[in-house]
Amino acid sequence: MLDAVANSLAGMAWPLALLLAWLAGEAASRWLSLPRVCAYGLAGFALASGQLGLLPAPAGTPVALVADFAIALVLFELGQRINLNWLRHNRWLAVTSLVEAFGTFVAVLLVARALGLAPLPALLLAALAMSSSPVAALRVANELRCSGQVTERMLHLSAFNCVFAVLVFKAIAGYWVLTSAGGLFPALWSSLVVIGVSAGIGAMFGVAVPTLLRWQQRGGGNATVIFAIATLLLVSLTHALQFSALLAALVFGLVVRYRRIVFSGADRGFGTLGGLLTILLFVFASATLSWPQVAQGAGLALAVLAVRTLCKVGACAAFAGLSGIGWRKGALTGLALTPMSVFAILLLEQTRHLGIDVFSQVAGLGLLVLVLELLGPVATQRALILAGEAGREEGRNGA
Numbered sequence: 001m002l003d004a005v006a007n008s009l010a011g012m013a014w015p016l017a018l019l020l021a022w023l024a025g026e027a028a029s030r031w032l033s034l035p036r037v038c039a040y041g042l043a044g045f046a047l048a049s050g051q052l053g054l055l056p057a058p059a060g061t062p063v064a065l066v067a068d069f070a071i072a073l074v075l076f077e078l079g080q081r082i083n084l085n086w087l088r089h090n091r092w093l094a095v096t097s098l099v100e101a102f103g104t105f106v107a108v109l110l111v112a113r114a115l116g117l118a119p120l121p122a123l124l125l126a127a128l129a130m131s132s133s134p135v136a137a138l139r140v141a142n143e144l145r146c147s148g149q150v151t152e153r154m155l156h157l158s159a160f161n162c163v164f165a166v167l168v169f170k171a172i173a174g175y176w177v178l179t180s181a182g183g184l185f186p187a188l189w190s191s192l193v194v195i196g197v198s199a200g201i202g203a204m205f206g207v208a209v210p211t212l213l214r215w216q217q218r219g220g221g222n223a224t225v226i227f228a229i230a231t232l233l234l235v236s237l238t239h240a241l242q243f244s245a246l247l248a249a250l251v252f253g254l255v256v257r258y259r260r261i262v263f264s265g266a267d268r269g270f271g272t273l274g275g276l277l278t279i280l281l282f283v284f285a286s287a288t289l290s291w292p293q294v295a296q297g298a299g300l301a302l303a304v305l306a307v308r309t310l311c312k313v314g315a316c317a318a319f320a321g322l323s324g325i326g327w328r329k330g331a332l333t334g335l336a337l338t339p340m341s342v343f344a345i346l347l348l349e350q351t352r353h354l355g356i357d358v359f360s361q362v363a364g365l366g367l368l369v370l371v372l373e374l375l376g377p378v379a380t381q382r383a384l385i386l387a388g389e390a391g392r393e394e395g396r397n398g399a
Helices: 002-011 013-032 036-047 062-080 084-089 091-114 119-130 134-143 149-181 184-216 221-241 245-258 265-287 298-318 327-336 341-349 365-386
Strands: none
Touching (some): 036 365, 091 119, 149 245, 149 327, 245 341, 265 341
């Protein structure tokens, strides 16, 4: 009897955590004018098994699959908003993306090695540092109803950062497998094959789903439901085959945009479903962290944070004039790319089956992830406000 009651209460942990996180987010937005996602992350960390103990460790559980679905929806929306023709007309934006991402990789790698980190963990840390969290970028931009050059550049650069981070991280993971297991085929499978097949699955969905929509001659809300179901199917398929749902979802959105299937404003963010999954995603990401992970390696974490921020802001400011905006808005674009945590956590989760535990190899990664999860969205919010691109925040002034 007591065991049954205990199991029932354990089943309520995640719904209760989501409710508490939502309340914290509304309080942070209303009283502190902070992005809601900061409070979601703080609530998840506080409620995790290593702290208050309400939430069990989420890694490897069905909640992880739901989190993959949540970030896949975000990456699909991000890919669907990317205009590749812009890169053809403004090649300096592409140069900015390359310099910003790979400059960050090189700088973080040098700092990590200088502070005594082993070569392979240093490479993985540098690959993670390349990424920018599309979840925080889109959520903050949607909350503030932002539009303008800084917003669009932030979203485009965030998407490119995700692609670069996945490609480099998978390549390094393949090298890790090669050096540890000694097998060429497992190494190629975990890198090149995973990248190619994941992108191929996303492209296949990008062709098939718009074709289905045209055949049914539907749009608006029905299109939103179909795209959400298709994304769920894509995540389930890539998860079962151990491919990258992150890369597949982003390619899915890019191909859909290329085929000129565009969401209406009401569909942006997948509405209530997207809002609920965003809460779960931030709670999940921070619940994977424990206090012992966060309490160590402060020197490395702060050094990587400083170098990463300097590289992104510096690169975006340096090429701002050549790409068509002032240096101030370029610097603000780089500052808006500060969030990293949620995407990095999900990328790490998807390599768990390879036996790669970066948290145990890199003291300081936990603190870096937590700081960027709590303060990164604030940097994005302030950058967009300083750029003059924020409209009315959702839920205020009758919006």
